[in-house]
Amino acid sequence: MLPEAEKLQFLKKTELFSELPETELKSICQIANEVAYPADTTLFEEGDEGDSLYLMVDGEVSIIKAGTEVLFFNEKGYCLGEIALIDNKPRSATVKTVKSTQFLRITRHDFYNAMAREPRIGSGMFRVLNDKIRRDLEIQMSAIRKEVAQEESMRLAAEVQQSLLPNQEISHPYVSSAGYCQPANSVGGDYYDYLSLPDNSIAIFLGDVMGHGYHSAMVAAMTKSCLQTQIPFDASVPEVMKAITRVIEGSRTFIYMTCCYLIIHPDNRFEFANAGHPQMLLYRGNNSEPLELESTFMPVGFARFCESEQYYSTEVEWHSGDLLVLYSDGITEACNPDAEMYGLERFKALISEKRHLSPMKIKTEILSDLRVYQQDESTTDDITLVVAKFL
Numbered sequence: 001m002l003p004e005a006e007k008l009q010f011l012k013k014t015e016l017f018s019e020l021p022e023t024e025l026k027s028i029c030q031i032a033n034e035v036a037y038p039a040d041t042t043l044f045e046e047g048d049e050g051d052s053l054y055l056m057v058d059g060e061v062s063i064i065k066a067g068t069e070v071l072f073f074n075e076k077g078y079c080l081g082e083i084a085l086i087d088n089k090p091r092s093a094t095v096k097t098v099k100s101t102q103f104l105r106i107t108r109h110d111f112y113n114a115m116a117r118e119p120r121i122g123s124g125m126f127r128v129l130n131d132k133i134r135r136d137l138e139i140q141m142s143a144i145r146k147e148v149a150q151e152e153s154m155r156l157a158a159e160v161q162q163s164l165l166p167n168q169e170i171s172h173p174y175v176s177s178a179g180y181c182q183p184a185n186s187v188g189g190d191y192y193d194y195l196s197l198p199d200n201s202i203a204i205f206l207g208d209v210m211g212h213g214y215h216s217a218m219v220a221a222m223t224k225s226c227l228q229t230q231i232p233f234d235a236s237v238p239e240v241m242k243a244i245t246r247v248i249e250g251s252r253t254f255i256y257m258t259c260c261y262l263i264i265h266p267d268n269r270f271e272f273a274n275a276g277h278p279q280m281l282l283y284r285g286n287n288s289e290p291l292e293l294e295s296t297f298m299p300v301g302f303a304r305f306c307e308s309e310q311y312y313s314t315e316v317e318w319h320s321g322d323l324l325v326l327y328s329d330g331i332t333e334a335c336n337p338d339a340e341m342y343g344l345e346r347f348k349a350l351i352s353e354k355r356h357l358s359p360m361k362i363k364t365e366i367l368s369d370l371r372v373y374q375q376d377e378s379t380t381d382d383i384t385l386v387v388a389k390f391l
Contacts, residue, residue, distance in 0.1 A: 002057070004029055007104070014055055014077040019120045027117070031110035036102045043080065043095040043103075050084020050091055052107050059101025064094040068146055072098060164224045166194045169359070172202055174320075174391050175264055178359035180367065181384045188382035189216025189257075190328050191223060197235050200266050206386055207244075207259035208277065208328045210301075219255055222247050237261055237273045237313035241300070245309065248301040256301030260326055264318070264388075271313040275300050278332065281348060282316065283323040288352045290325075291316075322390045323355045323362075330381035334370055337377050342370060359387040 002010070007029050011017045017028055032055070037043065043054065046065070060074035080103075084091050106114075115121045170177035181190050189209030197203055207223055209216040223244060230243040240261055248257055260280055262272035274280065276299030281290040293316065297309050318324075327347075334342045347366070354365045363385060370383075 002034060016079055020118060024118045028114060032104040032106050035105045037097045039097055039099045041097045044091050046091055046094045048091045050081055052105050053082040053111060054080040054103040054105050057102040057104060060098040061101060062096050062098050070146060164191055164221055170194050170202055174266055175202055175388055176359055176391060177386060177388045178363040179386045180363055183382045184379050187214055187217035189220055190382035190384040191220035192384055192386050193224060193227060195231055202264045203235060204386060205261050206326045206384060207257050209257045210255050237263060237271055238311040241273050241311040245300050256299040258299045269315055269317050271315045273297060273311055273313055278327060278329050281325040283355050285321055290348060318390045320390055324388045325351055326386040328382060328384040330383040331370060331385065333381060334374055334379060335377060336373055337375055342373050359389050362387045
């Protein structure tokens with residue numbers, strides 16, 4: 001608790017009450033209640049009704065506009081929340097404590113009564129508001145600069161993420177492909193790649209990192225780096241999966257990734273591992289129902305909570321004319337305006353109907369049907385698709 005003498009000296013040094021005689025300052029002391037908040041406490045949020053003003057005795061606060069921290073203040077005597085008392089409008093910004101902070105708090109009712117008794121409080125308010133105009137301009141300019149910087153950062157991150165994807169499709173004597181990746185936001189956590197192996201084999205990787213923001217995109221970038229480092233040494237399915245697991249589990253924060261990794265060999269076979277990812281769909285000849293190559297392992301990153309996975313590959317024959325489709329759940333879980341999912345059955349039926357087409361045309365048909373189904377409903381998850389046809 002501040003002794004009354006210290007409280008008087010504090011009030012006398014504030015812009016709001018500096019012109020008041022000591023007798024009136026003593027009455028202000030009676031209505032200025034001490035309050036203290038620990039770090040990371042919200043005093044009030046943008047849009048809240050204003051019922052009190054605060055004078056900072058000690059500590060530090062951050063000013064947040066439209067979700068962005070734009071300024072920090074640790075100035076003793078700094079006045080917060082007075083504008084909402086005057087214009088009866090909602091709070092214009094959110095204020096949070098950066099560290100343990102102490103204030104003197106005066107309610108709207110007490111403040112109005114004090115102004116009625118002592119007009120010189122109005123002069124102090126004028127000085128405070130004049131200072132706030134200058135500071136608000138600074139806040140707005142700072143917010144604009146930060147927003148521009150964030151937009152530029154996200155634009156560069158999106159460019160980096162696009163550079164992770166293959167710059168051309170597979171064009172090989174025994175397989176051709178068509179791929180697509182569209183993040184829900186500027187950047188996302190989906191990633192696919194094609195890799196040429198020394199024995200004339202082709203590897204395909206498709207991963208879906210938890211979430212679809214900046215951090216997920218960085219994990220996807222780490223995964224690509226891992227693949228490029230591991231494959232020249234040992235491109236086998238178990239070793240690549242173990243290498244990716246080391247990268248994901250090496251993250252300081254919990255994050256996981258579902259993924260498929262497969263190697264297509266020229267002797268009419270491919271081998272794969274599916275770690276928590278939606279089943280790959282293999283259409284054979286004229287058979288309308290696909291062989292569903294389901295997950296046999298937990299998502300990469302889950303093993304940190306239990307016994308480590310012992311990865312192995314599953315081998316499947318392929319024949320000329322077969323079609324293999326890999327995808328993320330952003331396709332099957334996309335919703336229309338009635339919140340109904342696109343669904344696996346519709347997806348499989350469409351592929352079956354179009355499987356005679358080239359991979360590029362099949363990809364186009366899938367994305368077109370998905371857009372028609374969604375009816376302009378916004379996408380909430382990353383969408384990734386790889387269509388591979390055996391020749």
